[in-house]
Amino acid sequence: MASRPRTLYxxxxxxxxxxxREDGTSILFIDRHLVHEVTSPQAFEALRLSGRKVRRPELxxxxPDHNLPTTARIDAAGKRIPIADVESAQQLAALERNAPEFGVRYIGPTDINQGIVHVVGPETGFSLPGATIVCGDSHTSCHGGVGALAFGIGTSEVEHVLATQTLLLKQSKTMEIRVEGELLPGVTAKDLILHIIGVIGTAGGTGHVIEYRGKVFEDMSIESRLTVCNMSIEGGARAGLVAPDEKTFAYLKGREYAPRGEDWERAVAWWSSLRTDEGATFDKSVVINAADxxxxxxxxxxxxxxxAIGGVVPAPESFADPSKQKAAQASLDYMGLTPGQKMTDIEVQNIFIGSCTNSRIEDLRAAAKVLKGRKKADNVKWAIVVPGSGLVKHQAEEEGLDKIFIEAGLEWREPGCSACLGMNPDKVPAGERCASTSNRNFVGRQGPGARTHLVSPAMAAAAAVTGRLTDVRELVD
Amino acid sequence: MEPVRQVEGRAYPFGMKNVDTDIIIPAHWLKTISRDGLGRGAFEALRKDPANVFDRDDVKGAPIIVAGDNFGCGSSREHAAWALLDMGVKAVIAPSFSDIFSGNAFKNGILTVVLPQEAIDRLMEVAETDPITIDLESQTVTTPFQDRFTFEIDSFRKHCLLEGLDEVGLTLARGDAISAYEARQAKDMPWFAKGTALAA
Structure with missing residues (x-):
């Protein structure tokens, strides 16, 4: 095609x-579609009503992930325990009915492969570099960590993909986030992406697809790249991605749905060409100094x-924009904080380690490293660790991480979205704080009146130990 | 989908910036398998305040919301669009919208009208007492006070809205082109074509 230099996107x-089309709208082919129980029932129902079928069920x-309780799913007799909440049970039942009816592969709640869609996709090799991946969930941007173009869609689009295996879209603008230098010791991918969102703002990437560039991302593990790309949507970008490389290929090779044999060789050859060309230009460029x-x-x-953890709660007047001042005041009222208060003086009563952002094995290892041989503080009333999938759970248990968590006084749960959005019973009580490794601190996100502080897994573990927001570097080297 | 030509009536002078979809419809309302009835949960947390704009007698049931920057950010839940529709909202006017929300709104026949902050400030004043008219054909927002603002809209979306077109039907009509792509992909990138058929 065109010989002009092109970006990865x-x-x-x-x-x-x-x-x-002449008006600039394209029909874009979709290689991979992940479906969960919350945003799909109305799409399958629409297909049924119009007599349409799923065009490519194998794609x-x-x-299910959002509604599932994270308590035991099988009783002593080996029987599946039904979900108590009537509406959640109904939503799960709809997916269990729709998947076989339309010929779609289904991973049920007690299957070891079950987990959060954004954990399951990469770890089963369903998500591949250079693929177009969609899901009725905004954190689909996550899969950009393996070098895919992945983005969240609404339920009407879920229906469109099921029926046509395509979407009608206009090409997005491109945005480069280049991080220069190296991260300081003790600073993780989660800290970096939170910092980036702080710099660009929640609308900073609107209309754009972000490519994360620079040595920091090249040096990162695939799981850290998934964490970064996951929160692209929090910066307003529907998708974010990192160029695939040898690390990506090594991560995917041999996984269940990853190509094999000659297909693998051909795939790697093409994937290796997926980097932004020298001389390609981005519509927007942001440079971050890693040392900051x-x-x-x-x-x-x-x-x-x-x-930064060493900082203080800002004063609303410190923002230039009057509407941001107002929003900041409303936030402080909701969060029960006062300007000038040291972040490390903020006590937390709840700890949530999990979510599609931070529930992979590396995340659990990072948390366990801090918790090993320690106990949670007495003021921490509720602390749960929710692995991202059955496979992650199994791996963690192999490594004995579950014992470290339990000995520290944390609960070891079954996989799912859990307290990230509290569609299942895992909620933070009104007025209480939670140090959470999830992705959104919106009003009421973790339960009505719940106060969320977003942190990395190591920082969540540190908060569990001290009972307040804490610089993890004070606890471990 | 019903064709959309004009939205006229009172507007909620909302004005809030960065309205996320958790504010529009909290997660516990997403446990439905239907598109209907979500209006009851719309803006649930804000409506606990008796002085909230959505329960103000003179604007209750208004078809338009005037809002701040970055409306609909956060989750991809189409329930946000369904909730607005269910409370009778057919258009939102704001300086900017999140990408996913504006797509969801469009697919449900809700207009997302982008106007600069100065226009929003003026419309916030008008909305306090008087109706607003949005005309899609001429791409204008007008008030009884001779205010007239023009807005941009994607030509494909405008066409679909005016004609009430079903996108799935439109794309299915291009089935031959999709088949041709699939044949190319099966040859050039066979690793994408197998999907879950590769299961061990």
């Missing part, structure tokens, strides 16, 4: 354009409300 887009994978990034936490009710 443009290369993936070009390889999937079925046709472009869709259905996994400290362990980072949020103080307010928007993911852009970030501050």
């Amino acid at each position: 443009e290369k993936i887009w070009d390889a999937h354009e079925v046709e472009r 869709t994978l259905a996994v 990034v400290q362990p980072t936490v949020t103080w307010g009710t928007s993911p852009e409300d970030t501050v």
Whole structure:
């Protein structure tokens, strides 16, 4: 095609354009579609009503995650325990009915492969570099960590993909986030992405697809890249991605749905060409100095409300924009914080380690490293660790991480979305705080009146130990 | 989908910035398998305040919301669009919208009208006492006070809204082009074509 230098995003887009209409709208082919129980019932119902079928059932994978309780799923007799909440049970039942009816592969609640869609996709090799991946969930941006173009869609689009295996879209603008230098010791991918969102704001990436560039991302593990890309949507970008490399290929090789034999060789050859060309230009470019990034936490009710752990709660007047001043005041009222208060003086009563952002094995290892041989503080009333999938859970148990958590006084749970959004019974009580490794600190996100501080897994573990937001570097080297 | 040409009536002078979809419809309302009835949960947390704009007698049931920057950010839940529709909202006017929300709104026939902050400030004043008219054909927002603001809209979306077109039907009509792509992909990138058929 065109010989002009192209970005990674443009290369993936070009390889999937079925046709472009005169008005600039394209039909884009979708390689992988993940479906969960919350945003799919109305889409399957629409297909049923219009007598349409799923065009390519083998390109869709259905996994329940949002509603599932994270308590035991099988009783002593080996029987599946039904979900007590009537509506949650009904939503699960709808997916269990729809998947086989439309010929879609389904991973049920007691299957070891069950987990959060965004954990399951990469770890089963369903998510591949250079693929177009969609799901009725905004954190689909996550899969950009393996070099895919992945983005969240609404239920009408879920229906569109099921029926046509395509979407009608206009090409997005491109945005480069280049991080220069190296991260300081004790600073993680989560701290970096929180810092980035603090810099660009929650609308900073609107209309754009972000490519994360620089040595920091090249040096990162795939799981850390997934964490970074996961929160692209919190910066307003529907998708974010990191160029696939040898690490990506090594991560995927041999996984259940990853290509094999000659297909694998051919795939790697093409994937290796998926990098932004020398001389390609981005519509927007942001440069971050890695050395500026400290362990980072949020103080307010928007993911852009970030501050270094050594910092203080900001005063609303410190913001130039009058509407931001107003929003900051409302956030402080909701969060029960006062300007000037030291972040490390904020006590937390709840700890949540989990979510599609931070529930992979590396995340659990990072938390366990801090918790090993320690106990949670007495003021921490509720602390749960929710692995991202059955496979992660199994791996963690092999490594004895579950014992470390339990001995420290944390609960070891079954996989799912859990307290990230509290659609299942895992909620933070009104007025209480939670140091949470999830992705959104919105008003009421973890339960009505709940106060969320977004942190990394190591920082959540540190908060569990001291009972307040804490610089993890004080506890471990 | 019903064709959309004009939205006229009172507007909620909301004005809030960064309205996320958890504010529009909290997660516990997402446990439905239907698209209907979500209006009851719309803006639930804000409506606990008796002085909230959505329960103000003179604007209750208004078809338009005037809001601040970055409306609909956060989750991809289409329930946000369904909730607005269920409470009778057919258009939102704001300086900017999140990408996913504006797509969801469009697919449900809700207009997302982008106007600069100055226009929003003026419409917030008008909305306190008087109706607003949005005309899609001429791409204008007008008030009884001779205010007239023009807005941009994607030509494909405008066409679909005016004609009430079903996107799935439109794309299915291009089935041959999709088949041709699939044949190319099966040859050039066979590893994508197998999907879950590769299961051990």
